[in-house]
Amino acid sequence: MSETPIRLATRASRLALWQTEHVASLLNQAGLPTEIVPMQTIGDKVLDRSLTKIGAKGVFTEELEESLRRNETHLAIHSAKDVQSSLPPDLELVAFLEREQVNDVVISFQKDFDITKAGILLGTSSTRRKALLRRFYPLANTAEARGNLQTRLRKLEEGQYDALVLAYAGVHRMGYDSLIRHVLPSNKFVPPVGQGSIAVECSRFLDSDLKERIKAALDHPDTHRCLLAERAFLRTMEGGCSIPSFALATLTEAGDLHLHGGLISLSGEEYVDFTQTAPAAQAEGLGMAVADYVLGHGGEAILASIREQRGEL
Incomplete structure (x- = not known):
């Protein structure tokens, strides 16, 4: 293995760390040692406002990208759906990992939960999910549900919502499959761009040979x-x-x-x-x-x- 570890910038949530540890294991298998560098983004810190109110562009990626620019880290590991559509000219996406199942799912502690029941309260922070729920399940109500998966689950358990609408990938990676009550069809609840994949970002100035080794180890x-x-x-x-x-x-x-x-x-x-x-x-x-x-x-x-x-x- 090379003596200098590849430093991986990541959000500090359990799901983000799982994703980064998965990336690290693939790099390690390719003979590339790694070091994980957790950090908080503005999207993790500001939880009392919806993403649209704090300016959704880069709220989960900006701090990680700044660490790339300062050469503090070599790679930034993101949920692909969180990466803004246009990257700054000094950064690039070097790899996308193999995609997990793309569907949105409904999770609840109520084993007999019925999404068609009138008056149910569904928690989600996604503008897309709220709009699609209004179209396909107009009898349901929606409420803002910010925070990482564990925070949202705590709120669900406290009874703040009847159910949560989330990406299958995160629910599955965190081992909460037993709470899934409905898998929403992807031809109706079409996912957002990138859902289910992990994106790996780097500086355009990263050593080209190292970049190729990273891509070979990670890209699907x-x-x-x-x-x-x-x-x-x-x-x-x-x-x-x-x-x-x-x-x-x-x-x-x-x-x-x-x-x-x-x-x-x-x-x-x-x-x-x-x-x-x-x-x-x-x-x-x-x-x-x-x-x-x-x-x-x-x-x-x-x-x-x-x-x-x-x-x-």
């Missing part, structure tokens, strides 16, 4: 192709995680990319989506084409309405 090519398409969609939408957009790319048996992307209004009443297939080599062009269609067929009006409701105009 099929997942990478899918996320190139999804991230191009999000970048073209110019939305980030503060708008209720969604996109899921999958590989067909022929090796082409199939992308389902769209946008929903905050009320859940207006919904625009589009699907398109293209060769995997055209991943970014596919993402841009699907976004352009969505924007041109009602998406621009939905975005304008969202900005107006938030006082951004």
